[in-house]
Amino acid sequence: MSSSIWFAPWKSGPEGGGACGEPAGGEAVVSVTEFTHRRPWTAPGVTVAGIVLRQAWQDVEGAVGLWLWADPGPLRPRSGSVSVWRAERDLHAFVARHDHVRIMRSYRDRGRMRSTMWRTGCFDRGATQEAARSLISGRSAWPA
Numbered sequence: 001m002s003s004s005i006w007f008a009p010w011k012s013g014p015e016g017g018g019a020c021g022e023p024a025g026g027e028a029v030v031s032v033t034e035f036t037h038r039r040p041w042t043a044p045g046v047t048v049a050g051i052v053l054r055q056a057w058q059d060v061e062g063a064v065g066l067w068l069w070a071d072p073g074p075l076r077p078r079s080g081s082v083s084v085w086r087a088e089r090d091l092h093a094f095v096a097r098h099d100h101v102r103i104m105r106s107y108r109d110r111g112r113m114r115s116t117m118w119r120t121g122c123f124d125r126g127a128t129q130e131a132a133r134s135l136i137s138g139r140s141a142w143p144a
Helices: 040-055 088-095 098-107 125-137
Strands: 028-037 063-071 078-085 111-120
Touching (some): 040 063, 088 098
Antiparallel strands (some): 028 078
């Protein structure tokens, strides 16, 4: 795995995103996604699609916040997201949204997708990003 993983800045959703002990720093659901492109020239389209979804993130119901990430390896680029939600139903509602479904259908045959999700009793932005980075970098195994 590459060590050149880039994270876009944190983008807060309408549910906030405070640290433990602060408002909106309580329980949360974390979702990490990874898309490995079959061919490098697919990467720009996936990146643009992610940026378009990110632009309206402050209006996504139940969203605490989001990081987009990319590993721009020349032969097998990867990209994805780390999204944080107030509840699992909010994550599922986003996944079912028309704009998200359209993007997923457009790229489903152009690479390999995997994701994982976990719950945290007290959302901590730094700890969450580090746990996600550990998965993405290969330091931790993705759940089977």
